[in-house]
Amino acid sequence: MFDVAVIGAGVGGLYSSLVLAERGFRVALIESKSRSRIGDKTCGDAIGLHHLEHIGLSLPDDIVDHRYRGVKIKSPSEKHEIIVPGEGISVNRVKLGQWLLKNALDHGVELLDEHFLVGVEVRDGRVDSVRVKKIGGGVVEVRARFYIDASGAKPALRSKLPPEWPISERPLTTDFNIAYREVVDLEDSIDSEDIPYAVIYLNQVVAPGGYWWMFPKNSSGTVVNVGLGVINNGVYNPRHNYEKYLRGRFKGRLVHAGGGIVPTRRPMPTLVWSNVGTVGDAAYTVNPVHGGGIGSTLEAANIMSTHLSRVLEEGEPTTENMWEVNLKYLEAYGVKQAGLDVLRMYLQKLSNEDFEWIIRNRLVDGSAVYEIGVKGSLADRVVSAVSTMIKLLGRPSLLNELRIVRNYMNKVMSLYRDEYPRGPAGIEEWMAKVEALFSEYSRVIDFDRGEKVKW
Numbered sequence: 401m402f403d404v405a406v407i408g409a410g411v412g413g414l415y416s417s418l419v420l421a422e423r424g425f426r427v428a429l430i431e432s433k434s435r436s437r438i439g440d441k442t443c444g445d446a447i448g449l450h451h452l453e454h455i456g457l458s459l460p461d462d463i464v465d466h467r468y469r470g471v472k473i474k475s476p477s478e479k480h481e482i483i484v485p486g487e488g489i490s491v492n493r494v495k496l497g498q499w500l501l502k503n504a505l506d507h508g509v510e511l512l513d514e515h516f517l518v519g520v521e522v523r524d525g526r527v528d529s530v531r532v533k534k535i536g537g538g539v540v541e542v543r544a545r546f547y548i549d550a551s552g553a554k555p556a557l558r559s560k561l562p563p564e565w566p567i568s569e570r571p572l573t574t575d576f577n578i579a580y581r582e583v584v585d586l587e588d589s590i591d592s593e594d595i596p597y598a599v600i601y602l603n604q605v606v607a608p609g610g611y612w613w614m615f616p617k618n619s620s621g622t623v624v625n626v627g628l629g630v631i632n633n634g635v636y637n638p639r640h641n642y643e644k645y646l647r648g649r650f651k652g653r654l655v656h657a658g659g660g661i662v663p664t665r666r667p668m669p670t671l672v673w674s675n676v677g678t679v680g681d682a683a684y685t686v687n688p689v690h691g692g693g694i695g696s697t698l699e700a701a702n703i704m705s706t707h708l709s710r711v712l713e714e715g716e717p718t719t720e721n722m723w724e725v726n727l728k729y730l731e732a733y734g735v736k737q738a739g740l741d742v743l744r745m746y747l748q749k750l751s752n753e754d755f756e757w758i759i760r761n762r763l764v765d766g767s768a769v770y771e772i773g774v775k776g777s778l779a780d781r782v783v784s785a786v787s788t789m790i791k792l793l794g795r796p797s798l799l800n801e802l803r804i805v806r807n808y809m810n811k812v813m814s815l816y817r818d819e820y821p822r823g824p825a826g827i828e829e830w831m832a833k834v835e836a837l838f839s840e841y842s843r844v845i846d847f848d849r850g851e852k853v854k855w
């Protein structure tokens with residue numbers, strides 16, 4: 401019998417396992433990949449340093465490929481740009497995964513690699529055991545006091561729980577972006593002015609409902625991570641768009657290519673239920689606007705595993721005694737995510753002309769974008785500056801839309817911050833309010849949210 405069984409050895413599962421093992425708990429880490437492929441995740445590889453600072457994690461130098469002094473956001477014509485200050489790094493994902501894994505194993509985590517979670521046994525309202533199948537082998541049963549689903553955007557455990565558990569909530573198709581990216585060793589280096597920045601290109605033709613990016617991976621600007629994400633509405637294919645619009649611009653030796661899905665929405669209504677918790681992409685702890693999830697996944701894993709350690713020391717985990725994880729996560733990141741989810745839906749509807757106009761006229765500057773990113777809301781200062789500009793430049797419809805978006809961002813954030821239930825009792829009522837607010841908002845801005853995903 402393990403104390404905790406963690407499903408998935410991405411950053412979320414690895415970090416959760418490590419923190420729990422450091423505190424002396426017996427942890428099983430179940431991962432479908434082979435041990436040497438742990439960490440091999442298709443990603444843009446960029447993280448804001450503030451996430452690592454929040455959890456006190458310092459990475460060895462050899463994991464860091466490159467350092468950024470901020471993010472550049474380019475207009476569709478690429479003639480205009482906003483520079484958002486803020487330190488970040490490009491990581492070597494395989495090395496990051498292997499380093500976290502080594503630390504976890506050194507602390508006694510028991511790895512079941514090449515094992516797929518295939519079934520869940522629920523008894524008396526608790527998960528009694530999970531069934532995992534070894535590739536080319538048989539099925540074994542793993543029993544634990546608590547289970548953490550860290551299996552990514554297609555959650556392996558959550559999707560097999562009783563549908564009436566709030567932790568099984570199914571998302572909508574447009575809650576995701578689908579992405580494709582290549583790491584390329586270029587024939588010619590990129591513009592030297594772009595080397596110290598993670599560069600984001602707003603372009604609804606190349607990346608409808610998302611953006612395309614070019615994240616340099618070395619200081620000479622000869623290796624880049626280039627990719628794009630599109631809204632998951634069944635219409636667009638990111639790989640086709642990469643081939644059509646980007647491959648010709650980034651000629652060179654292909655180092656790595658791959659695709660993936662990214663949740664771009666508010667977090668799960670609850671990260672815990674009964675003796676189950678969820679973190680990372682499985683819990684949608686990702687920034688809805690830029691899709692960055694490495695840092696916030698680490699933060700969620702840290703909150704989950706430190707709180708769980710305390711609970712396990714005192715007795716058995718229950719929905720009630722694990723509830724504080726929700727409150728802590730919302731305070732650290734989730735409330736902001738909820739606000740940004742509202743903004744994300746609006747941004748997905750803007751046209752290239754809108755983006756060009758906004759950036760060309762400097763409607764928002766780098767510090768305003770930074771503030772929106774940090775707080776998740778449109779601060780009074782930003783709104784009044786933007787409103788003055790819009791009035792001067794004569795786009796009253798945009799001003800009206802901005803007011804609507806701001807209003808809903810505030811309402812949603814208040815729902816997550818002030819009205820989130822202090823215990824599990826009120827969760828269903830609260831979820832109904834969230835759903836009502838989002839469906840009202842999507843009607844107001846005429847946003848088609850798609851259908852519930854099929855698991």
Ligand SMILES: Cc1cc2nc3c(=O)[nH]c(=O)nc-3n(C[C@H](O)[C@H](O)[C@H](O)COP(=O)(O)OP(=O)(O)OC[C@H]3O[C@@H](n4cnc5c(N)ncnc54)[C@H](O)[C@@H]3O)c2cc1C
Binds near residue numbers: 445
């Ligand atoms: C193309 C792309 C670009 C991105 N760019 C960035 C970026 O630049 N910066 C950033 O911060 N974030 C980025 N993200 C998001 C980021 O990669 C994720 O948010 C983060 O890696 C989530 O970590 P995780 O541990 O939750 O999930 P994952 O890394 O997906 O790990 C889940 C693990 O579970 C395993 N698993 C799944 N099913 C099972 C099963 N049935 N049994 C056993 N194991 C299973 C998987 O093999 C995997 O190892 C990007 C994502 C994509 C797809």
